[in-house]
Amino acid sequence: MEGVLDVVGVESPGGVVVPTSYYLVLSAVLFGLGVVAFVFKRNIITVFMSIELMLNAVNLAFVAFSRALGQMQGQVFVFFVIVVAAAEAAVGMAITIVIARNRGTLNVERVDTLKH
Amino acid sequence: MTPQIAIFLVLAALAVAGAVSLILQRHPIHSALSLIVVMVALAGLYLLQGADFIAAVQIIVYAGAIMVLFVFVIMLLNAGEEERTNLSRMAQYVGVPLGVVFLVEVAYWVGRATSHMSQSTPQSVSTHDLSTLLFREYVFPFELTSFLILIAILGALVLARREDSE
Numbered sequence: 001m002e003g004v005l006d007v008v009g010v011e012s013p014g015g016v017v018v019p020t021s022y023y024l025v026l027s028a029v030l031f032g033l034g035v036v037a038f039v040f041k042r043n044i045i046t047v048f049m050s051i052e053l054m055l056n057a058v059n060l061a062f063v064a065f066s067r068a069l070g071q072m073q074g075q076v077f078v079f080f081v082i083v084v085a086a087a088e089a090a091v092g093m094a095i096t097i098v099i100a101r102n103r104g105t106l107n108v109e110r111v112d113t114l115k116h
Numbered sequence: 117m118t119p120q121i122a123i124f125l126v127l128a129a130l131a132v133a134g135a136v137s138l139i140l141q142r143h144p145i146h147s148a149l150s151l152i153v154v155m156v157a158l159a160g161l162y163l164l165q166g167a168d169f170i171a172a173v174q175i176i177v178y179a180g181a182i183m184v185l186f187v188f189v190i191m192l193l194n195a196g197e198e199e200r201t202n203l204s205r206m207a208q209y210v211g212v213p214l215g216v217v218f219l220v221e222v223a224y225w226v227g228r229a230t231s232h233m234s235q236s237t238p239q240s241v242s243t244h245d246l247s248t249l250l251f252r253e254y255v256f257p258f259e260l261t262s263f264l265i266l267i268a269i270l271g272a273l274v275l276a277r278r279e280d281s282e
Contacts, residue, residue, distance in 0.1 A: 018124045018164065025227040026128045026161075030154070032219040033135040040139060043198045045190055046147045052182065053135060053151060056158055059170075067165045072241050072249050078170050079250065082177050083261045087268035089182045093189045094275035100193045107198075 023064035030057035044099065044106050048092050055085050123164055131157040144195045148186050155179045169243040 034057060037050035059078045066074025100106055134153035141147045155178045162171035250258060 017118075018120050019231070021227045021230040022121075022124060022128075023161070023165070024230050025223045026131065028223045028226045029132060029219065030135055032215075032222060033132070033139065036215060036219075037135070037139045041147075041198070043144050043147075043195060045144050045186060045193075045195060046138075046198070049138065049144075049147055049151050049186060052178075053138065053154060056155060056178070059174075060158055060161060063162055063165055063167050063170060066241065067167070072246055075167055075170050075241055075246055076250055076254050078167075079173065080257060080261060082173055084264065086177060086182055087264050089185055090268045090272045091275070093185055094272035096189060097193065097276050106193065106195055 020064050020068040024061055027057045027061040027064065030054075030060065042107050042109060044096055044108050044111070047108060048089065048096070052085060052089070055081060120164060124161070127157045127160045127164070130154075131161070142197045144190045144198070145187065148183060148190060151186075152179050152183050155183070167241060169241075169246055 031054050034050045034054035037053060038047055041047050041050060059081055062074040062078045062081070066072065066078075096106070099111060103111060105111070131154050134150045134157065137150035138147045138154070141150060155174060159171045159174040159179070162168075162174060
C-alpha cells in the first residue's frame with residue numbers, strides 16, 4: 001500500500017530513502033530541547049507545552065522504528081500516546097486554572113507551599 | 117541528494133527551530149505558536165515515512181484540539197510575559213555548556229548505534245491495515261482510552277469548578 005507521498009511521486013521507486021538514524025537523531029534532539037524547556041521555563045503553561053514537545057519527540061521515534069522494522073504496532077502506540085496526551089492536557093489545564101485562581105500567579109517558583 | 121532527504125532536512129530544521137523558539141520566547145502565546153510549528157513539521161515527517169493516518173491525527177488532535185486548549189487557557193488567564201529569573205552563575209557557566217554537550221553526545225550515539233538500520237527495507241503502513249490491527253488486537257486498550265478520556269473530562273470539570281457554587 002502506498003503512502004500519500006508515494007502517490008504524488010516524491011518517492012522514486014527503489015530510490016534511497018531517508019535513513020532511520022536521521023529520524024532518531026532528530027527525535028533525540030527534540031526530546032533534549034523539551035527537557036531544557038521543562039527546566040528553564042517559569043510559566044506553568046509553557047512547562048506543560050515542553051512535556052507535549054517531549055511526547056512528540058518520542059512519537060517520532062515510534063514511527064521511525066515502525067517503518068524501519070515493518071511493524072504497525074509502533075503506530076498504534078503513537079495513537080495511544082496522542083490520546084493520553086489529550087487527557088493529560090485537559091487535566092493539566094484544569095489544575096493550571098485552579099492554581100491561577102488560588103494564587104494569582106502562573107510562575108512555578110511562586111508555587112512552593114511544600115517548601116515551607 | 118534525493119528529494120526525500122531534502123524534504124527531511126527542511127522539516128527537521130523547521131522542527132528544531134520551533135523547539136528552540138519555544139525556549140527563547142518570553143510570552144506563552146508565542147511559545148504555543150512555536151510548538152504548533154514543531155507539530156506541523158512532525159506531521160510532514162510522518163507523511164514522509166508513509167504514516168498517513170498518524171499525520172492526520174497529529175494535525176487534528178495535537179495541532180488542532182490540544183493546542184487550541186492551551187491557547188484558550190493562556191487567553192482565559194490573561195498570561196503575560198514570563199518573569200525573568202536570573203540564572204545562578206553555576207547554572208550559567210556549567211549547566212548550559214554541560215547540557216549542550218549532553219545533547220550533542222546523545223544525538224551522536226543514537227545516530228551511530230542505529231546507522232545500520234538504514235539498510236532495512238522500509239514499507240508504508242496503510243490506514244486500513246492499521247485500523248484492522250487497532251480494532252482486533254488492540255480493541256481492549258482502545259476501549260480503555262475512552263474511559264480515560266471520560267475520567268479526564270470529569271476530573272477537569274470537578275477541578276475547575278468554583279468552590280462557592282456548591
